Amino acid sequence: MSIGGDMEARWIDWDDGGDEIVGIRERVLRDELGWTEDWVRHDRDPEGLHLCALQDGEIVAAISAYVYQPGAPELAAMGLGETDGPTVQIGKRVELPAYRGRLISAEIGTSMLRQICESLLPSRF
Numbered sequence: 001m002s003i004g005g006d007m008e009a010r011w012i013d014w015d016d017g018g019d020e021i022v023g024i025r026e027r028v029l030r031d032e033l034g035w036t037e038d039w040v041r042h043d044r045d046p047e048g049l050h051l052c053a054l055q056d057g058e059i060v061a062a063i064s065a066y067v068y069q070p071g072a073p074e075l076a077a078m079g080l081g082e083t084d085g086p087t088v089q090i091g092k093r094v095e096l097p098a099y100r101g102r103l104i105s106a107e108i109g110t111s112m113l114r115q116i117c118e119s120l121l122p123s124r125f
Contacts (some may be wrong), residue, residue, distance in 0.1 A: 085123035
């Protein structure tokens with residue numbers, strides 16, 4: 001999918017782009033914002049859904065989603081009650097400083113939300 005004319009948005013498999021996704025998270029969340037390492041990684045990253053904006057083949061923005069089925073222990077740990085369908089947690093939205101102001105992460109976030117709603121029919125976000 002083309003975004004912003006000179007970029008593309010692409011779903012990235014963790015095995016193929018996980019290191020690059022963690023790298024951009026580290027640059028933004030840890031180095032720039034000073035947040036701790038637990039903000040950079042998520043226990044479910046390998047199974048997560050990762051939508052990234054790429055320019056010239058390099059990730060410049062990313063957002064991730066994590067799907068929990070009813071009864072998942074993580075839901076109780078988050079203080080969430082039972083639902084009939086999947087719960088989707090969206091987060092880890094990052095964008096390199098040079099690309100801010102172009103609404104790239106907002107565009108891929110909106111696209112992610114729409115595609116998840118259409119395909120997974122979650123009960124809760």
